Structures are given as C-alpha cells and as structure tokens.
C-alpha cells in the first residue's frame with residue numbers, strides 16, 4: 001500500500017481543516033516582522049482558502065495610524081512579500097477585515113478600548129469572540145502584554161466558549177532563569193494550551209519533512225542509530241555579517257540567536273524516538289526526552305566540547321565585510337561570539353557514543369542550513385585501497401535549495417576498479433514544482449486550529465536553556481581569555497576543525 005497522500009507539501013501534518021472564525025491581534029504591528037512575514041502569510045492563507053470565512057486582523061501599536069492607512073501599507077508589503085500573487089479581487093476581500101488600533105502596551109485603558117473595538121469587530125464580521133493575540137514586540141514587552149491582556153479581561157480562562165491563544169515571539173528568555181520567569185509569568189495568566197511559543201524553524205517545510213522522511217519510510221529508520229551512524233553534523237550558516245543589527249546581536253550572540261532555539265529544535269527532531277502520534281503532547285514529549293538526555297559538558301574539559309569565534313574583516317563572494325569589532329552598535333572589545341561549534345552527546349540507547357556536532361555562524365562563505373548523518377565505514381573493505389575514503393552521508397538541506405541528498409561510493413566507469421563518491425539528490429522545487437509555504441503561514445494557521453505540535457512547550461524551552469546557560473556561565477568565567485577570531489568568508493576558527501580532528505572527523509565542505 002502506498003503510504004503517501006497525493007501531495008505531501010499541501011497535506012502537512014494535520015488534516016486540512018478550516019479554523020473557526022477568529023480575529024488575530026498583532027501587538028507591535030508597526031514592526032518589521034508584521035510587514036514582511038505575518039500579514040503576508042495571512043494573505044497567502046486566504047489565497048489558499050485556509051482562513052475562516054469570518055476573519056479579522058487587528059494591528060496594535062503606539063503609532064497613530066488609521067485603518068485605511070494601515071490597509072494601504074499592508075497592501076504594499078503583501079504585494080512584495082506574500083507567496084501568492086496579489087489580485088484586486090482577493091485583496092479587496094482581505095482588506096475588509098484589516099484594522100489598526102493605537103495603544104500603549106502598559107496602559108489598562110488602552111486594553112479596555114481594544115476590548116470594545118474587538119467586540120464591535122466581532123459583531124460586524126460574525127466572529128464569536130475567538131482571538132489569537134500575537135505578541136510581536138521586543139521581548140521586554142512580552143510579559144507586559146500578557147499581564148495587561150489578563151488584567152483587562154481579554155483572556156478567556158474558563159476552558160469553554162470562545163478561544164484565546166497567545167503567540168509569543170522569540171527569544172523566549174535569554175538564559176535559564178529568565179525563561180523560567182517568563183514561563184511562570186505566562187502560566188499565571190494563561191493555561192499552557194493557550195501559550196504558543198514560536199520558533200519559526202518548526203514551520204519550515206523541510207524541518208517538518210524530517211519527520212515524514214524518518215517515519216513515513218521504511219528504509220531510513222533502521223539505519224538511524226549508533227550502529228550505523230558515525231556522527232551527525234547540523235549547520236546553520238549565514239553569509240551575511242550582522243548588517244546593522246549590532247545593538248541587538250552584541251547582547252545576544254549566535255548561541256542565543258540561533259542555537260538554543262532553531263538548531264536545538266532541528267537536533268531534537270533528528271534524534272527523537274518515533275512519537276506515538278503527531279499530537280502536540282506526544283511529539284513534544286519525544287523532543288524533551290532528547291534535550292534531557294544531553295550529556296552535560298564535563299568539568300574541566302570545556303574546550304573539547306565548545307568552540308567560539310568572532311569574525312575579522314574579510315569578504316564573502318567578493319563583498320567586503322568589516323570586522324565584527326567595527327560594526328555599528330558593537331561595544332569596543334566585545335567578546336560576543338559570531339561563531340559557535342558544539343560537540344554534544346545524547347546519552348540514550350539509540351545515540352550512545354555518537355557525537356552530534358552543531359555549528360552556527362555569521363560571515364560564512366555561504367548561507368546554508370542542513371543536517372547531515374555521516375555513516376560508519378562498511379564493515380569490510382573488499383576493495384582495499386581502491387575504496388573511496390569518503391563516508392556515506394545523508395544530508396537534509398533545510399535552506400536554501402530545500403532537499404535531501406545521499407552520498408555514496410560508485411565504480412568509476414572503465415576497465416579499472418576505482419571508486420568515487422557520487423550524490424543522489426531530491427529537490428523540492430523540481431519534484432513538486434511548487435514553492436513551499438512560508439513558515440509563518442503554517443504556524444499561524446496551526447494556532448488558529450489549536451494545534452500546538454509545532455510550537456515549543458515550557459519544559460522544552462527550559463531544557464534547552466539549561467544546556468546553553470552552562471556555556472554562557474563558562475564564557476563569563478573565562479572572559480579574560482578573549483575569543484578566537486576567523487576571517488569573514490572562511491569556515492570558522494581553526495579550533496573548530498581541531499575539535500573534530502581529535503575524533504578523526506571533519507566538518508563537511510558545504
């Protein structure tokens with residue numbers, strides 16, 4: 001029997017269902033994310049007929065904007081950024097449900113006014129009070145918005161009747177303690193099943209395909225363990241420097257910005273056991289088990305497991321990149337890492353002894369995010385010296401050029417027995433001939449549907465911060481040692497290559 005539905009790209013992980021009529025309220029609607037991602041994603045959902053027939057989106061921010069002006073602005077941004085082409089017919093249908101509400105984030109009267117406005121929109125558009133509040137402000141404002149929503153009667157805490165769900169943007173905390181505090185704060189005002197902590201990587205098609213690939217096929221999973229896998233490499237590389245985001249990045253660093261959330265999620269999906277079902281509890285239970293099984297970095301051996309670096313001046317694809325220290329917003333003498341590589345072990349039955357190497361960096365030779373399983377050698381070298389020295393690799397490319405490739409040895413045509421590595425490729429673009437949806441489409445749709453499977457849970461966020469915070473603590477202690485540097489446009493500091501070399505392993509050349 002064919003286990004595949006006709007078009008896995010469209011089908012996704014939940015059955016096609018239409019959300020109940022609802023309003024999405026975006027806090028911080030004057031920001032970049034709203035324009036570039038959130039509203040264009042909602043427009044595309046409407047173009048795919050996945051929005052409920054009665055729907056509204058309300059932008060909330062301090063700036064004074066009329067509904068008409070906000071609609072005009074969103075029309076322009078959706079024209080530029082929505083996956084679906086704008087047509088006058090679709091747009092006029094969509095814009096009727098767009099509103100803007102001016103208000104402060106910490107003023108109860110403004111939330112009371114918002115409440116009145118939402119009740120009125122409900123009446124106008126036939127919405128039964130269902131609401132998604134999307135908190136897309138800077139993180140310092142997250143707890144303020146949650147408290148004000150709660151104090152001003154905008155959250156239905158009864159567990160029956162219209163739904164209230166709150167999406168919280170990243171970063172969810174900056175260390176273990178702040179993540180715990182934010183969880184405790186949110187859980188004081190909301191039930192866990194009303195909290196949607198977003199990690200947009202989980203909305204990416206290829207990240208979801210990791211699960212389809214592993215669990216809808218028969219022949220990968222038997223190899224997916226320490227018997228056959230030598231090690232795993234997960235790379236999240238950016239070709240750009242920090243591009244004017246120095247003020248933010250210098251406080252965060254790449255470990256917080258990329259690894260704690262995105263790469264740890266990818267690692268958890270790669271390493272987890274098959275969940276009992278795809279429901280949010282079962283799926284997240286399995287991811288949490290992986291995070292809990294991470295072996296703590298052994299005392300006194302930190303440098304064997306963690307490497308960091310900061311870029312010097314260099315160039316990427318012929319474009320000069322200034323040194324990190326010269327970027328606007330970076331504190332003089334900053335030791336913030338723009339490169340990090342980790343060697344990790346997952347102490348469980350499946351992965352005992354298999355290193356998971358994670359690396360993420362700015363100013364790399366190219367932009368690429370991938371997971372690669374590097375296999376052990378065949379048990380016997382029948383072809384002796386003629387055998388290829390390259391291991392078999394299964395690489396899942398998350399972005400760009402989403403797809404999967406297998407690398408294995410093949411006989412070189414001719415009368416001698418020479419073996420060379422070759423690649424077998426699957427590419428989304430060519431196989432399905434359609435562009436995958438934007439992560440924010442899938443994630444906003446899931447929230448409207450009440451499906452939390454692709455959102456992170458409180459214990460999951462805390463488990464990943466627990467590991468990451470130990471690294472930050474060690475860096476604080478060893479501040480005086482400074483930070484290794486690497487040339488912008490290179491693959492990172494020599495210390496990172498040395499970390500793998502000690503185990504006779506090497507980073508893939510991407």
Ligand SMILES: NC(=O)c1ccc[n+]([C@@H]2O[C@H](COP(=O)([O-])OP(=O)(O)OC[C@H]3O[C@@H](n4cnc5c(N)ncnc54)[C@H](OP(=O)(O)O)[C@@H]3O)[C@@H](O)[C@H]2O)c1
Nearest residue numbers: 028030031032033061062063136137138139141169170171
């Ligand atoms: N942009 C991205 O690609 C991206 C990617 C992943 C995650 N995120 C996260 O998504 C959230 C929104 O991103 P964004 O780029 O849209 O953020 P942003 O432009 O910095 O902020 C969005 C809006 O929040 C309001 N705001 C509320 N409190 C503020 C404060 N204390 N300081 C400054 N502005 C404040 C501002 O609107 P008013 O002053 O008009 O009220 C601002 O326009 C952030 O938490 C960010 O970390 C963004």
